[in-house]
Amino acid sequence: MKLSYYPGCSLEGTALDYDHSVREVCLTLDIELIDIPDWNCCGASSAHMTDHEVGMRLPIRNLLLARELGHNILVPCAACFQRLKAADRALRADPLRWDVQEYAPDYEIIHITRFLAGEDILQTIHSAITRSLDDLPLACYYGCLSLRNPHITGAPNWEMPDTLERIVTALGARPVDWSHRTECCSGSLTMARPDITEKLVGDIAVAARRAGAQALVTDCPMCQANVESRQVCKIEGEVCLPVFFATELIVAAISGHYPESQQKTHLISPEILRGTLAENATVKEESL
Amino acid sequence: MDKTVISPKTRNRKFLHKLEMRNVDVHACYQCGRCSAGCPIGDYFDMSVMQAVRLAAYGQEEKLLQSDIIWLCAACETCATRCPNNIDIPGLMDVLRELAVRKGVPADQQRVPAFHKSFLGSIRRWGRAWEVGLIAGYKLRSKDYLGDMGLGMQMLLKGKLKLSPHAIKGKTEIKDIFSGKGKEYDR
Ligand code: SF4
Ligand code: SF4
Numbered sequence: 182m183k184l185s186y187y188p189g190c191s192l193e194g195t196a197l198d199y200d201h202s203v204r205e206v207c208l209t210l211d212i213e214l215i216d217i218p219d220w221n222c223c224g225a226s227s228a229h230m231t232d233h234e235v236g237m238r239l240p241i242r243n244l245l246l247a248r249e250l251g252h253n254i255l256v257p258c259a260a261c262f263q264r265l266k267a268a269d270r271a272l273r274a275d276p277l278r279w280d281v282q283e284y285a286p287d288y289e290i291i292h293i294t295r296f297l298a299g300e301d302i303l304q305t306i307h308s309a310i311t312r313s314l315d316d317l318p319l320a321c322y323y324g325c326l327s328l329r330n331p332h333i334t335g336a337p338n339w340e341m342p343d344t345l346e347r348i349v350t351a352l353g354a355r356p357v358d359w360s361h362r363t364e365c366c367s368g369s370l371t372m373a374r375p376d377i378t379e380k381l382v383g384d385i386a387v388a389a390r391r392a393g394a395q396a397l398v399t400d401c402p403m404c405q406a407n408v409e410s411r412q413v414c415k416i417e418g419e420v421c422l423p424v425f426f427a428t429e430l431i432v433a434a435i436s437g438h439y440p441e442s443q444q445k446t447h448l449i450s451p452e453i454l455r456g457t458l459a460e461n462a463t464v465k466e467e468s469l
Numbered sequence: 470m471d472k473t474v475i476s477p478k479t480r481n482r483k484f485l486h487k488l489e490m491r492n493v494d495v496h497a498c499y500q501c502g503r504c505s506a507g508c509p510i511g512d513y514f515d516m517s518v519m520q521a522v523r524l525a526a527y528g529q530e531e532k533l534l535q536s537d538i539i540w541l542c543a544a545c546e547t548c549a550t551r552c553p554n555n556i557d558i559p560g561l562m563d564v565l566r567e568l569a570v571r572k573g574v575p576a577d578q579q580r581v582p583a584f585h586k587s588f589l590g591s592i593r594r595w596g597r598a599w600e601v602g603l604i605a606g607y608k609l610r611s612k613d614y615l616g617d618m619g620l621g622m623q624m625l626l627k628g629k630l631k632l633s634p635h636a637i638k639g640k641t642e643i644k645d646i647f648s649g650k651g652k653e654y655d656r
Contacts, residue, residue, distance in 0.1 A: 190598040194631045195624065219638045221596040226544050227588035231566050233491070238646040239592065242639070280651045329546035330559075339550060365509040365545035372607060373580035374541070375616065377513055406629075410620055445627055 185247050185254045185288070186214035189261035189402075190222050196258075196402035198446040202428035203257045203293060209435060210305055214255065217247050223264040226369040240268035241279055248286045257293040257428075259326035259401035265290050267333050292327045292334070294400040294427060298344035303351045312437040313353030314430065317457050320394035321345035321356050322385065322424070323363050324404040339363070348427050349398055352434040359392035361385045368403035371411060382411040386422055395453050397424040409448040423449040433458060480528030484568070488525065493561045495526040497554040504548035504558055514538040518548050518558060525561055530568065539565045540578035583610035593647045596637030601630050 192200035229236030256262040276284040328339040346356040371378045405424045414421045433439045504518040548558040587606035
């Protein structure tokens with residue numbers, strides 16, 4: 182299978198390791214990723230929040246480049262996904278409004294988690310793992326932009342999604358039931374109002390801990406950076422929870438290794454994953 | 470909010486027209502409060518989300534532009550997703566922020582627009598957002614020189630920050646987008 186790939190700016194910077202894990206998972210699944218040539222930033226929140234035209238025209242340029250390739254477009258970043266989907270919708274409705282003669286490509290814009298949680302792909306992943314994540318209790322954290330607004334994202338269960346849960350279950354981990362799966366972590370305010378972000382991230386971490394989780398797992402590069410960097414553990418003996426990317430866990434379970442270079446990318450110690458892999462040398466024969 | 474005087478005399482029809490053009494139907498609001506109830510940042514706003522929607526329906530642009538709600542809203546889309554009348558509340562916030570920027574209304578929360586400006590500056594320059602450059606730009610604009618120094622160093626040491634920007638080939642196309650090409654018909 183061939184897919185066009187839109188990594189987005191985060192995956193070139195703070196979430197470079199996310200990019201590597203996505204590429205590695207796709208390699209295992211025999212999916213060829215073709216980077217959209219000369220792609221530009223989707224504008225993220227800052228563009229659509231302060232300049233509608235720029236906020237639409239930036240992602241539109243990417244879509245027109247992707248149209249040349251023709252394949253479905255795989256997007257690992259939740260913000261990029263939402264912006265590309267919004268632009269795609271506006272462009273289909275009225276291309277001339279955006280100075281495009283016609284626009285009716287038959288590709289789909291696919292968010293990574295919904296793609297990986299597909300039945301067949303999940304089966305393939307499940308049969309490829311060499312180390313089970315052995316009941317590791319994980320809080321699946323979706324955040325906002327891969328789900329909302331569903332008019333734009335097309336997410337079928339925006340209040341009760343289960344794609345991340347399905348993925349971590351296939352890896353042998355145990356998703357916990359908890360309250361803050363789709364709450365906002367206020368990534369767009371993290372630099373300007375760290376006080377607000379600390380409060381929101383704190384609430385998320387407390388809820389995950391209350392449910393018994395030992396780590397969080399997400400697919401959003403802003404959430405990952407934000408929830409690790411703004412988590413403060415004030416109470417004595419309280420452990421901060423690391424935030425893993427779903428693809429990072431897939432790579433670890435398939436390879437059976439969690440290399441030092443990958444551990445180093447975390448601002449909060451990811452020891453729990455290293456320990457789980459080390460302890461658990463055999464895969465449990467379980468059906469999905 | 471207690472001394473707010475709302476009168477048809479202060480109703481801004483151009484603002485209401487702009488909302489209509491963007492399909493933000495503020496008049497459909499029946500003040501049920503679901504938007505306010507689910508908003509994660511609501512505690513920090515100087516008015517509630519439902520108040521903002523009602524003020525917009527009354528055309529009270531000026532009051533809204535001075536409120537910090539427009540800069541603290543994180544565009545999380547929780548309100549719009551839950552609104553029984555499908556009102557595009559984040560779309561309302563987008564329109565208000567854009568007007569505040571165009572009209573040069575000084576923001577109480579000056580650091581937030583400073584961040585957006587730095588972010589967009591980076592894209593305008595390189596075609597992609599380059600974190601190191603935009604953080605530096607933000608520090609200068611917001612005068613928040615010392616905040617997050619430790620975090621920045623930690624990120625740098627962990628190799629999480631790209632040291633030099635990547636300029637895309639289509640830089641002129643990006644420049645055109647920012648200079649308002651296509652916008653000539655006054656949108
Ligand atoms: S949820 Fe919708 S209808 Fe209810 S108060 Fe908010 S904007 Fe009005
Ligand atoms: S989009 Fe803004 S107003 Fe709506 S719930 Fe999120 S933060 Fe609150």
